Amino acid sequence: MPEWCRAVGVFDLETTGVEVASDRIVTAHVGLLDADGSPVRSDSWFADPGIDIPAGATAVHGITTERAQREGRPAAEVVAEVVAALSALFDAGIPVVAYNAPFDFSMLKHEALRHGVAPILLPAPVIDPLVIDKRYDRYRRGKRTLSVVAAHYAVELAAAHEAAADAIAAGRVAQILAARYADGMPVTAAELHTRQVGWARAQADSLSEYFVSIGRLDADVDGSWPIR
Numbered sequence: 001m002p003e004w005c006r007a008v009g010v011f012d013l014e015t016t017g018v019e020v021a022s023d024r025i026v027t028a029h030v031g032l033l034d035a036d037g038s039p040v041r042s043d044s045w046f047a048d049p050g051i052d053i054p055a056g057a058t059a060v061h062g063i064t065t066e067r068a069q070r071e072g073r074p075a076a077e078v079v080a081e082v083v084a085a086l087s088a089l090f091d092a093g094i095p096v097v098a099y100n101a102p103f104d105f106s107m108l109k110h111e112a113l114r115h116g117v118a119p120i121l122l123p124a125p126v127i128d129p130l131v132i133d134k135r136y137d138r139y140r141r142g143k144r145t146l147s148v149v150a151a152h153y154a155v156e157l158a159a160a161h162e163a164a165a166d167a168i169a170a171g172r173v174a175q176i177l178a179a180r181y182a183d184g185m186p187v188t189a190a191e192l193h194t195r196q197v198g199w200a201r202a203q204a205d206s207l208s209e210y211f212v213s214i215g216r217l218d219a220d221v222d223g224s225w226p227i228r
Contacts, residue, residue: 001179004189006035008127008174009089009096012167013104014061016053020106020228024049024075026063029163030085032094037172043085044164048072061161076115082108083117090123095189099146099170101128101226102200109227125189126226128196129173135199136181149173193226200225 010031017023025047032041049072053065072078086108089096098104105123112119133149142148146166150157155172159165178185186192204223211219222228 001035001175001182002185002187002189002192004095004125004127004192005175005178007040007094008033008171009086009094010167010171011086011096011098011104012163012170013107014063014161014163015107016049016051016057018103020103021110023107024051025078025082025107025111026053026057026061026068026072027163028078028082029167030082030089031164031167031171032089033168033171033175035175037168037175039168042164043081045078045082046072047075047078050075075111076117079108079111079115080117083112083120086120086123090120090125093189095125095127095193096123097127097129097167097171097174098226099128099149099166099173100130101126102222102224102228105227121227123226125193126196127174127189127192128200128226129170129177131196131200131203131225132174132177132181132185134203136177136184146170146173153177197225
């Protein structure tokens, strides 16, 4: 396995929705896995997002507006602490695994700006199992949600859409991908990060071509990675 697999950070958010510029963080997890995929550090947060949590989002992660108002901490405090935890990992040279990284890092950036916290504008090195899986098993049919991909690689995910469970599962998937495709994968996290920028762009271009082929000319696919 590549050297970077010996210690990987993991990061995941559960939110009020999927619009990174306007939706808000509800729960967050930042942790650290060892080479065996076992958590050696684990930090979770529960925020009051300051807006109503739509029923659709509650159906995904199970958290209602009332519960968030009752049990959640002020969003500004949570955002500042999540940014600090991730910054500490990056400063130590530890790669951070985030499944569909542009969503989580972009959401965190907008939340930081909203609450007057200095944002992470260039997160690196980042490991995105979604991008890597698409690169090395391009023609596999089916969905590429974390639940589906985790099951494909026999990674347990008993509590999908719970930030800690999702983050840890994504980290373990990344480690399995690194082992399975070790012969062709960049050795360092920095080089892998750079490669993923190109892979994500190519995957977005391919999806755009598909949308054009089926007549969806208005589809806007952003290939920016790992943050938009």
